[in-house]
Amino acid sequence: MLSGIKNYFHQSEPRAIVLMYHRVFNVKTDPWQLSVSPHNFEAQIKTITKNFKVLPLAELARQLSLGKIIHKSVYITFDDAYNDNYLYAKPVLEKYDCPATFFVPTHFIGKQQWFWWDELEAIILHSKTLPSKLTLQIDEKIHYFHFTIEKLNDEIQQKHQTWNWPEHPPTNRCKLYLNIWELLKPLPYDMIDKAINYIKNWADFTPSKMSEYSPMNPEQLKELANNKLFTLGVHTETHPALASHSTQFQIKEIAASKNYLESNNYSIVNAIAYPYGDYNDETLSAVRQNEIALGFTTVEETITRNSSPLRLGRLHVANYNGALLNEKLMKSFGQNALNK
Secondary structure: OHHHHHHHHHHHOOOEEEEEEOEEOOOOOOOOOOEEOHHHHHHHHHHHHHHOEEOOHHHHHHHHHHOOOOOOEEEEEEEOOEHHHHHHHHHHHHHOOOOEEEEEOHHHOOOOOOOHHHHHHHHHHHOOOOOOEEEEEEOOEEEEEEOOOOOOOHHHHHHHHHOOOOOOOOOHHHHHHHHHHHHHOOOOHHHHHHHHHHHHHHHOOOOOOOHHHOEOOHHHHHHHHOOOOEEEEEOOOOOOOHHHOOHHHHHHHHHHHHHHHHHOOOOEEEEEEOHHHOOOHHHHHHHHHOOOOEEEOOOOOOEOOOOOOOOEOOEEOOOOOHHHHHHHHHHHHOHHHHOO
């Protein structure tokens, strides 16, 4: 009986949901389900603004400080500051008067280059042919990759297009991509960059000039920050997996991102999104030393008045249509969503 009463009050407690987006673009492959098509994105925003209270992220900070969460409130965030956010998400958000926060890995702003994980994906999954052996040196350790690499025919392309992690890799190319991604993710950016350049030479790969794969430039960030709907947030300097590094490294990465945003007088929210959702106790210490109030993970949890401000969950948004996203939000809000 008591358990039932406790469960009822838990379900009826006011909850908020923070949505996590990355890209708004039609991509060839999407193993991490990071991209939403422009068509589906507009359908999602139309549905969200119709059925929920969409509020700026600063309002969530205020509510948590007061210990009082607004019922069925939704907050929209974007990680990585892709140029496609500016090109395709911004006009839709403006059309529906929808606030959003963009978390910025500041080292890459204004650089006409792809993020390393996109380059690796394009090299391994999109190249027509690849050598059958790769020897990759990281620091003083040599890694050997020997696969029978499939030719990129229609059947293989279809497998790549429909594959999403954590499903079993359907081709050797997918296996190779995951193996290298897992090897590079914990490294500092200079080592990742060196390895990616080596792999590009190995594959004789030249990246596309598509601007959607590049991060925004300073002028675009400034335009976002000057819009009352939008704010910018910290996403470190070079997008490292923070928990793989020392406390001092983490402090420096977080401070560099925050200082960049502040020194350019951008409209910012005092919040960080942890790259890859990766953090540890040293990360939390580094965040506190940088006097940041909110920290966002990739754990899919709703937010209540008792949520830890530096361990806030977000709902990852994949390429859903508007109705499916609405259904997922209602389910996440639970019993609370039924009480109008």
